[in-house]
Amino acid sequence: MKVHQFVSLILLLVYPSLLIAQPIQDISSDDPHHSIIKQAINNGYLSLYNDNSFKPNTPLSRRDAVMIIHELDKKLSNNVNHLKANDFQELTALSKSFKQLYNSTNNSLISVQNDNKMLRYEHKLLLHQITALQQSQNKYKKERKLLFGLIAFSTLIGFLYP
Secondary structure (H helix, E strand, O other), rough: OOHHHHHHHHHHHHHHHHHHHHEEEEOOOOOOOHHHHHHHHOOOOOOHHHOOOOOOOOOOHHHHHHHHHHHHHHHOOOOOOOOOHHHHHHHHHHHHHHHHHHHHHHHHHHHHHHHHHHHHHHHHHHHHHHHHHHHHHHHHHHHHHHHHHHHHHHHHHHHHHH
């Protein structure tokens, strides 16, 4: 085995992220969180989708949370690799971005729920008004029949008694 092959093999064993490092398709390098997201992927906290996209606005599932906890647990149980300061900074930044996403989603959900309550109330009001209009219409139909009957009766009497 040649020296450069041996060195390459050692580097890949020591730094496996070099082997799996892939560009993130939907996060530009200008994004302020690009390095944090890339580091989270390299540390195994989160993964890319099959098309090398990160999908930053996708909600965090329970499975994702368990995988993050599992990776952190592995690091904590390994006496050699404790969490570093930048790991805490990374987790703090990730939690802030997830909190923002959660809060905006929760606010949107509350707004939709309030709109639905208002629509249900307005729907009931409209049904009540439609029922009242139908009752009025039936009443006017009966009165119209009676009126035409009286007009016909008075016309008949007018012909009989001029």
